Amino acid sequence: MSTTTAQTSAAATEPESTQHKPRRTRRRGETGLVGALTSHGVLTVASLIALFPVLWLVYLSLGPDKDDYLHPGRIWSKMTFDNYAFVLSDTNFFDWLKSSLIVSLGTTVIGVLIAATTGYAVSRMRFPGYRKFMWVLLVTQMFPIAVLIVPMYQILSELGLIDTYLGLILVYCSTAVPYCAWLLKGYFDTIPFEIDEAGRVDGLTPFGTFARLILPLAKPGLAVAAFYSFITAFGEVAFATTFLLDDEKYTLAVGLQSFVSEHDAQRNLMAATAVLIAIPVSLFFYLVQKNLVTGLTAGGTKG
Amino acid sequence: MTVAIDRATGKRRGDRAPRPGLGQRLRNSYQKHWYAYAMIAPVLVVLGILVLYPLAYGLYLTLTDANSLNTARTIGVNEIEATYKFIGFDNYADILWGDTSYDRFWSHFIWTIVWTAACVVLHYSIGLGLALLLNQKLRGRTLYRLVLVLPWAVPTFVTVFGWRFMLADGGIINSALESLHLPTPLWLEDTFWQRFAAIMVNTWCGVPFMMVSLLGGLQSIDASLYEAAEMDGASAWQRFRYVTLPGLRTVSSTVVLLGIIWTFNQFAVIFLLFGNTAPDAQILVTWAYYLGFGQQPRDFAQSAAYGILLLGILIVFTSFYRRWLNRNEQQLAI
Numbered sequence: 001m002s003t004t005t006a007q008t009s010a011a012a013t014e015p016e017s018t019q020h021k022p023r024r025t026r027r028r029g030e031t032g033l034v035g036a037l038t039s040h041g042v043l044t045v046a047s048l049i050a051l052f053p054v055l056w057l058v059y060l061s062l063g064p065d066k067d068d069y070l071h072p073g074r075i076w077s078k079m080t081f082d083n084y085a086f087v088l089s090d091t092n093f094f095d096w097l098k099s100s101l102i103v104s105l106g107t108t109v110i111g112v113l114i115a116a117t118t119g120y121a122v123s124r125m126r127f128p129g130y131r132k133f134m135w136v137l138l139v140t141q142m143f144p145i146a147v148l149i150v151p152m153y154q155i156l157s158e159l160g161l162i163d164t165y166l167g168l169i170l171v172y173c174s175t176a177v178p179y180c181a182w183l184l185k186g187y188f189d190t191i192p193f194e195i196d197e198a199g200r201v202d203g204l205t206p207f208g209t210f211a212r213l214i215l216p217l218a219k220p221g222l223a224v225a226a227f228y229s230f231i232t233a234f235g236e237v238a239f240a241t242t243f244l245l246d247d248e249k250y251t252l253a254v255g256l257q258s259f260v261s262e263h264d265a266q267r268n269l270m271a272a273t274a275v276l277i278a279i280p281v282s283l284f285f286y287l288v289q290k291n292l293v294t295g296l297t298a299g300g301t302k303g
Numbered sequence: 304m305t306v307a308i309d310r311a312t313g314k315r316r317g318d319r320a321p322r323p324g325l326g327q328r329l330r331n332s333y334q335k336h337w338y339a340y341a342m343i344a345p346v347l348v349v350l351g352i353l354v355l356y357p358l359a360y361g362l363y364l365t366l367t368d369a370n371s372l373n374t375a376r377t378i379g380v381n382e383i384e385a386t387y388k389f390i391g392f393d394n395y396a397d398i399l400w401g402d403t404s405y406d407r408f409w410s411h412f413i414w415t416i417v418w419t420a421a422c423v424v425l426h427y428s429i430g431l432g433l434a435l436l437l438n439q440k441l442r443g444r445t446l447y448r449l450v451l452v453l454p455w456a457v458p459t460f461v462t463v464f465g466w467r468f469m470l471a472d473g474g475i476i477n478s479a480l481e482s483l484h485l486p487t488p489l490w491l492e493d494t495f496w497q498r499f500a501a502i503m504v505n506t507w508c509g510v511p512f513m514m515v516s517l518l519g520g521l522q523s524i525d526a527s528l529y530e531a532a533e534m535d536g537a538s539a540w541q542r543f544r545y546v547t548l549p550g551l552r553t554v555s556s557t558v559v560l561l562g563i564i565w566t567f568n569q570f571a572v573i574f575l576l577f578g579n580t581a582p583d584a585q586i587l588v589t590w591a592y593y594l595g596f597g598q599q600p601r602d603f604a605q606s607a608a609y610g611i612l613l614l615g616i617l618i619v620f621t622s623f624y625r626r627w628l629n630r631n632e633q634q635l636a637i
Contacts, residue, residue, distance in 0.1 A: 046447075146595075
């Protein structure tokens, strides 16, 4: 028995077999010194690459002059928070923030409310046209913006909804609704059928089962769907850039671009605004990110 | 009321013996399924209004010569009627094989394919590599994980500007290259380097998603499979090839499909990195946007036609992809 163990572990942990120490038994998943060092090295380099552009943005935002990004060395000696003060007091930052929040929250609420029953229906029931409906949901999610942007622009300008929050919310709902339905289906699939059956046996209608039993259980799923539609609407660039004309109604994604125009490039202010946007969003992201991936891939794999 | 909860097995119901008449079947089907339809009704209505109608309208526009000079518009108090006319499939013909169609469509098409393939391969391989490293018992791996997710946590429209500062002529990247006596390419002006920079930035933005999803996949692989493989004397590579990769199959197929769709449709990175300054580095999506909104007069019809073509490409690709994935399974999932 002991010989077998020695052989397999030698074969299994090949890179370390060069070490000629009296070896202690190693559990699976543990790596030798060389392996651990390499892993740490690679991960450190990768972390630095992931971190650097963001840190650089923070660093540049402290330089008072708009061409400081070309001479980063000079920033060190004259670091200041002036840019932040200026952005917060003398630009439309809070207007932009308000627009972003109105549009994203509007999209989120409509998206989740409308999609919830549908997610449940496609998770639990098979009806004629089920396949076609799922196909439509899938295809709608992969619409390139170029498909809808021109007709939407025409339709909204006929309705007088260009440069309004409602117009933008409606446009975002075209992707948010199918997206939420898909995500929620994935989540409802993980709730056992026995719960529905118990509800039905006790005399609940399908709607009652959904509203009283499933919905309370699905709160984490609803949160993920809500968060996803929020973040998508918050970071959307193309529609917001095209459909918002008034610079007080810009969302943050559009407002940030407006710092660099053909005549003037206030890069220091831009960097400061970028940091101001990035901090709350990324904090929020870190709070929920664990649930995010499971939600997203569950919908896809179960098709 | 009949219970129509089917446990999602996809099996047909058994009772098929005598086929009732059409009216009877409709009535049965209505009784059995009316609440399913009631539940999907809100989404159907929304999709009908917000997706199907604009899509149909867009399709119609592609068959006209609409641009910003002949569509209905209001200038001051004057309302100008639309004067564009129906021209059939001329737009598509012009895009696909008209004069200079290579410069206008095919060159962007090829670049879009290269862009998508390069980005997704890089996303996947780097993401898988990092996920494998993070899946070991390693000191401080939570910290690594948190830091590595950062590019995903910060909105793209923010980080792209960070990259723009770094890539600018005289920015930190070129300064660093110069101090190492390496050539300093014009990242934001020269076509090849624009493309290179776009792929680089998008890779940076997209790796965390792949990494986190694949890490989730890795953690769900049953540890006893590795144990069994070790007992059989499988080498590290063999364990990777015959346990890890097959175990990741479902997660991989989903994230690769999502990655391809997202990269193909990626608008923000290229639009924000170059604006309108780089006609040759535009992928089809941003190019269609440029035609419709970035130039004067705005060419709505051509832009919409590009949109329809793009959607066509994606639908064809996705259905082949899913068919290929499900080639061994009896039932096609969608």
